[in-house]
Amino acid sequence: xxxxxxxxxxxxxxxxxxxxxxxxxxxxxxxxxxxxxxxxxxxxxxxxxxxxxxxxxxxxxxxxxxxxxxxxxxxxxxxxxxxxxxxxxxxxxxxxxxxxxxxxxxxxxxxxxxxxxxxxxxxxxxxxxxxxxxxxxxxxxxxxxxxxxxxxxxxxxxxxxxxxxxxxxxxxxxxxxxxxxxxxxxxxxxxxxxxxxxxxxxxxxxxxxxxxxxxxxxxxxxxxxxxxxxxxxxxxxxxxxxxxxxxxxxxxxxxxxxxxxxxxxxxxxxxxxxxxxxxxxxxxxxxxxxxxxxxxxxxxxxxxxxxxxxxxxxxxxxxxxxxxxxxxxxxxxxxxxxxxxxxxxxxxxxxxxxxxxxxxxxxxxxxxxxxxxxxxxxxxxxxxxxxxxxxxxxxxxxxxxxxxxxxxxxxxxxxxxxxxxxxxxxxxxxxxxxxxxxxxxxxxxxxxxxxxxxxxxxxxxxxxxxxxxxxxxxxxxxxxxxxxxxxxxxxxxxxxxxxxxxxxxxxxxxxxxxxxxxxxxxxxxxxxxxxxxxxxxxxxxxxxxxxxxxxxxxxxxxxxx
RNA sequence: GGGGGUAUAGCUCAGCUGGAUAGAGCACCGGCCUUCUAAGCCGACGGUCCCAGGUUCGAAUCCUGGUACUCCCGCCA
Numbered sequence: 001x002x003x004x005x006x007x008x009x010x011x012x013x014x015x016x017x018x019x020x021x022x023x024x025x026x027x028x029x030x031x032x033x034x035x036x037x038x039x040x041x042x043x044x045x046x047x048x049x050x051x052x053x054x055x056x057x058x059x060x061x062x063x064x065x066x067x068x069x070x071x072x073x074x075x076x077x078x079x080x081x082x083x084x085x086x087x088x089x090x091x092x093x094x095x096x097x098x099x100x101x102x103x104x105x106x107x108x109x110x111x112x113x114x115x116x117x118x119x120x121x122x123x124x125x126x127x128x129x130x131x132x133x134x135x136x137x138x139x140x141x142x143x144x145x146x147x148x149x150x151x152x153x154x155x156x157x158x159x160x161x162x163x164x165x166x167x168x169x170x171x172x173x174x175x176x177x178x179x180x181x182x183x184x185x186x187x188x189x190x191x192x193x194x195x196x197x198x199x200x201x202x203x204x205x206x207x208x209x210x211x212x213x214x215x216x217x218x219x220x221x222x223x224x225x226x227x228x229x230x231x232x233x234x235x236x237x238x239x240x241x242x243x244x245x246x247x248x249x250x251x252x253x254x255x256x257x258x259x260x261x262x263x264x265x266x267x268x269x270x271x272x273x274x275x276x277x278x279x280x281x282x283x284x285x286x287x288x289x290x291x292x293x294x295x296x297x298x299x300x301x302x303x304x305x306x307x308x309x310x311x312x313x314x315x316x317x318x319x320x321x322x323x324x325x326x327x328x329x330x331x332x333x334x335x336x337x338x339x340x341x342x343x344x345x346x347x348x349x350x351x352x353x354x355x356x357x358x359x360x361x362x363x364x365x366x367x368x369x370x371x372x373x374x375x376x377x378x379x380x381x382x383x384x385x386x387x388x389x390x391x392x393x394x395x396x397x398x399x400x401x402x403x404x405x406x407x408x409x410x411x412x413x414x415x416x417x418x419x420x421x422x423x424x425x426x427x428x429x430x431x432x433x434x435x436x437x438x439x440x441x442x443x444x445x446x447x448x449x450x451x452x453x454x455x456x457x458x459x460x461x462x463x464x465x466x467x468x469x470x471x472x473x474x475x476x477x478x479x480x481x482x483x484x485x486x487x488x489x490x491x492x493x494x495x496x497x498x499x500x501x502x503x504x505x506x507x508x509x510x511x512x513x514x515x516x517x518x519x520x521x522x523x524x525x526x527x528x529x530x531x532x533x534x535x536x537x538x539x540x541x542x543x544x545x546x547x548x549x550x551x552x553x554x555x556x557x558x559x560x561x
Numbered sequence: 562g563g564g565g566g567u568a569u570a571g572c573u574c575a576g577c578u579g580g581a582u583a584g585a586g587c588a589c590c591g592g593c594c595u596u597c598u599a600a601g602c603c604g605a606c607g608g609u610c611c612c613a614g615g616u617u618c619g620a621a622u623c624c625u626g627g628u629a630c631u632c633c634c635g636c637c638a
Contacts, residue, residue: 037581046580049618059618083581084618129638171638264638292636303563303634310636317638345565346633373566374632415574418566420631422573436586438600446598453597487577494577506575509585520593520602539597561600 001486002032002043004075005089009047012069021065026054034487038476041080041088042096042483048085059085096479097470099486103541104463111492111548116157120332123149125339126251126258127164130243131175132200134250136375136412136423137341139396143412143554144372145339146256147501150552155496160333161257164324166264167240169317174198175243176236182207183229206242216241218248253400254409255554267323273315276323276358277308285357300353321347322354329355329362336367337499345371370499372417378424394425403435406555410437413553414505436509437555440546443512443519445561447543450524450536457525459532463540466533473534477518481538484514488545492552501553508549515542 009030016022028051035044048063055062063081070079077092103110125145128138145161153159166172178197186192188199197203209216210225216238223241226234251258267273277293280286285296291311295318298305308319328336348369355362377394399408402425414436415421454461473482488507495503524535547557 033580034577035581036577036584040581044580046619049580052618086581166638169638290636294636307636312636314636316636321638341632342566343632344638347638348565371565419574420567424573435600439586442598442600446601450597457597491577498578502575503577506577506585509575513585516601517603519597520599523597525597561598 001075001091001095004073005032005043005045006030008070008073008076009045009066009087011071012066013047015069016065022051022055026051034483035088038480038483040082040086041090043089043091044082045087045089046085048081048087052085063087093471093474096482096486097473099482100470100473100537100541101467103485103544104467104537107544108548108551110544111489112154112156113489113493114156115493115496116152116155118156118158119334120160121152121157121335121337122160122162122328122331122333123152123337123339124162124164124328126256127340128247129166129169129171130240130247131171131198132243133202133246134396136377136394136396136399138250139254139399139408140372140375140412140417140421141339141341142251142254142256142396143409144370144417144501146554147413147504147552148337148339148370148499150554151492151496151499151501151504154492154552157335160259162260162262163258164262164264165244166317166320168265168268172236172240175239176232178203179207179210179235179239180229180232183211183235202243202246206239209242210235210238216245218245250396250400253397253405255405262324264320264324267320267327272323272327273320276319276326277315279358280308280354283357283359295354295357297350297353297357300356302349302353306350318347318350318354321351322358325351325355325367326358326360326362328367329360337370338367339370339372342371342373345369368499370417373420375412375421375423378422394423399423399425406441407435407437409554410440410505411435413501416500416502436505438561439516440508440512440550441556441558442561443515444543444546444550444557445559446515446519447539447546448559450539454525454536459525459529461533461536463537466537469530469534470537471534472531473538475518475522477514477521478535478538481511481514481518481542484511485541485545488549495552504549504552508546508553511542511545511549515539 010028013022013026013028017024017026028047030045030047031050032043032045035041048059048066052059052062057065060081063085067079067081067087075092075095077090080088080090082088123145125141125148126134126138128134134142149159149161174194174196175198177194181192181194181197182203188197211227211229213225213227215224216222218241221241221244223238225238228234280295285299286308287294287296292307293309294305295308296305306318307316309315325336352364352366355366356364379394396408403411411423412421451461473479488511491503491507495501522535524532524539526532526535550557
């Protein structure tokens with residue numbers, strides 16, 4: 001549609017150049033925008049404003065000349081000059097109604113495109129260490145990351161989702177010590193409680209399960225509790241498996257799926273960490289100082305050099321991070337997106353620097369990052385601190401149990417990742433019916449209800465026949481809906497390109513609003529068969545788009561509410 | 562000190578890569594259910610788009626300089 005209009009304008013400009021009404025050396029950048037106000041038509045161009053100076057003519061005069069030179073087209077009913085010199089295009093009824101046919105014919109595919117051209121992309125998100133249940137911050141990562149996967153898949157990318165976790169580091173030792181202490185009947189307030197031990201109640205559950213000899217069947221490991229409080233290694237394996245299973249259940253409840261789980265320990269087993277060190281040393285980007293091995297990341301834009309191998313011989317987390325990303329590159333992911341909490345933003349420069357130092361031909365800006373800001377959780381008017389160690393943080397499972405998966409996912413994905421999110425539990429609980437997700441789902445349920453009612457009244461409706469009656473859609477509310485529906489593919493394309501799923505959420509709210517307004521203003525199931533057919537077709541199109549859009553957010557579209 | 566993010570209605574937030582009269586939800590006020598689902602609709606109220614400059618036909622949006630809040634800056638992950 002935009003392309004077509006752009007072509008018409010170019011033709012008009014060529015005509016004006018030919019008749020010397022415009023200088024030949026202009027380089028028009030024709031821009032077509034959707035109008036905000038329907039009194040400004042459906043689409044508008046600012047071309048006369050941008051060319052006014054170069055042509056030495058007043059914008060409105062130039063706009064008039066362009067309008068006069070526009071070749072006739074079935075798409076456009078009329079073009080008007082408005083404001084300082086905009087050209088407003090009013091689409092013909094038939095071309096604006098065509099979107100209904102497109103939607104009903106394309107169904108689930110409406111809004112998808114092939115921009116990714118089947119290229120491989122990996123999205124890594126959540127990546128929580130198995131030291132406790134997932135909290136709200138992980139939930140935001142899960143909601144955003146999963147939506148990104150869906151958006152990328154919808155725009156032609158070959159997507160792999162991945163969850164990375166550390167199953168062997170210092171924090172895991174700390175976890176094991178905490179469970180061991182619980183096995184011995186100690187509490188966080190006892191003198192011999194491990195320093196910085198995990199204080200949460202879930203540690204008690206792990207300890208009891210271990211001592212009972214429970215069997216854990218997690219996605220990637222199967223462990224039985226040995227029951228021996230003295231066997232720290234056994235406790236560690238059991239605790240990791242136990243908490244991984246808990247996280248799997250959290251993700252399952254959140255309806256988030258991962259294609260791959262990647263263990264940090266596997267990097268050591270494969271020798272990938274040693275290889276990475278060797279390569280960095282061979283490339284001459286390292287030096288020894290204070291018994292430690294440093295990487296000169298300042299050569300690659302970092303503000304100071306980083307330790308790779310500590311003076312005690314162990315590696316810092318930085319090194320396996322680099323090894324891990326090299327592994328991603330070697331798996332053929334030319335594009336990788338890491339969705340993380342913004343508190344990790346300082347690792348971005350570091351990891352990219354490490355990859356550059358490897359000299360493997362990895363592009364400088366690789367990989368991409370989507371960083372989400374903190375989620376503040378309010379309860380009873382006060383902030384709940386998200387401290388694992390205090391054990392008082394709000395878990396994702398709590399939220400899902402309390403406000404439901406759909407509402408939680410919508411809430412966490414409906415805001416831009418860059419804005420801090422205040423999740424007010426009291427508000428979510430006391431006013432869960434006011435959550436925007438219900439507003440959208442309700443619109444969908446209404447479209448389904450109309451079909452049921454139609455059948456009850458003995459009327460028949462067939463898409464192919466109804467599409468013959470689309471010219472019956474002449475009400476202003478209907479035109480607004482048609483405009484909104486027509487913009488959906490652009491919304492999806494933009495959201496995917498900018499990695500911003502929340503624009504889809506905003507769009508759906510607007511679409512649902514247009515639908516509810518129309519629903520209240522006009523009855524669909526009227527006696528006039530042609531009008532009825534057309535309106536039900538429009539309703540069906542709305543339902544389809546809501547379904548498609550909610551699908552991108554991982555939110556269900558219920559048949560009835 | 563360095564870096565990331567944010568600043569828009571009483572509150573929570575949108576604002577489509579510079580467009581026309583800056584929008585929604587919540588809260589408050591007033592209307593609409595005998596009629597396809599009132600989890601809905603209609604109306605009213607509500608603004609120094611943090612401040613100061615700059616860029617241009619045109620700035621909430623871009624640039625510069627400030628201010629405030631927040632997160633990060635370890636031989637933790």
